[in-house]
Amino acid sequence: MTTQAYYLPKSVDEAVGLLAEHGPSLLVMAGGTIAMPLINDGISFPERVMGLRRAGLDSISRSNGHHAIGATVTLSRMLTWDEIPLLQKAAHNVGGWAIRNMATVGGNLFAPPPSGDFAVALLALDAQVVLTSAAGQRVVPLNDFYTGFMTTVVQPGELVSEIRVPVPAGQTAYLKFARRETNTPSIVTVAALITLDGQRVSDARLALNGVGPHPFRARRAESRLIGSVLDEAAIAHAGELAAEASDPMDDAVASAWYRRKMIPVMVRRALAQIVAKEASDGI
């Protein structure tokens, strides 16, 4: 079956109107870097598709304490946006140049594992997702966005219109471990944010990707770090707790066993980067 209709709404209102009219049978597409390969292969054959490139969701603004990133902002744009270095680093770790010119911030939230290398950084930043429908808007913490393997809280009729990122405090680190340096699926990706109060950790956020059904926060590892000094013992213990929280899968890139083994290693490297940054900032 071939696609019968392709809509290119010129505004969010028009987009949610089309969603309300056609229901869940209308496939939403932003950059198309996940949706189009499936369509080209005949794995997905939507009767109706809605493209978001012209829906006016591609701006970035700042208002009371957070950055508002439009859902269709491309990862290339995020690469040049230097307000939050963690997001720049994350953007560079998705695909190659042409993919980043197409792939969107909103689309990355829906990426099948082990994709989600941008979403994992948003998770470490406590981002919130704005969902818009014909009935109005609601805001959901990204942490509550995923409900399982490729399932989210997004209801029929809703679009991700914006991602809100609180202006971060603290040091960040981002490491993607993979078979090659760029344009490669994640084995494990770590995004970390640490705030120190003197020598002790006052806030710790440790988000992982590639080692579960979706990007997730390693809460017990975070609790282990909060209140402690960032020494070898604390870092090693946090790495083990993060590995325990994971649920990795086997795929062509790495086995679940290997992915789990690499979690403490990458957590240690990420936290070591933060320790080094703190040390050089202190000078």
Add this chain to the structure above:
Amino acid sequence: MASRIVEFTLNGRLTEVMVKPLTTVQTVLREQLGYTATKSGCKQGGCGSCTVLVDGQPMMSCLLPAEDIAGQDVVTLEGLTPRDGLHPLQQAFVDNYAAQCGYCTSGMILVGKALLDSNPEPLRDDIIDALAGNYCRCTAYEPIIEAIQDAAGRMAASNGKEAHR
């Protein structure tokens, strides 16, 4: 829904095509317009052989609905090639033996063009990073990297003498 007319600029010329819903730029170029320098490789966005420049930026034409580029400026390898002779990037690919089967060449050259437009003196690492989404399965990457470096030198040297497209 019926086919729609899409107007865009192709290699400097205003172009109008009639497309069925969700027809890709790749299909429009190759099958409707006969511009076959743009290749069809994996159709997954994974190989880069279908790369075209949209408003100067590399994109995978196999993942791009034609309707999305209405009003935009598309450049394919055909557009880079001068009426007589070769573009310095093309000549550098020839001189550095950077093409074997040639299937990836069009995408490689277009990425090189986009890179040199934004960064006329790229470091080796800049070139490698720019090419990360383009696969070559025969001559391998080294001569391709060298060709782009060589072209950067040639274009810098001839800058002022003649204007390149």
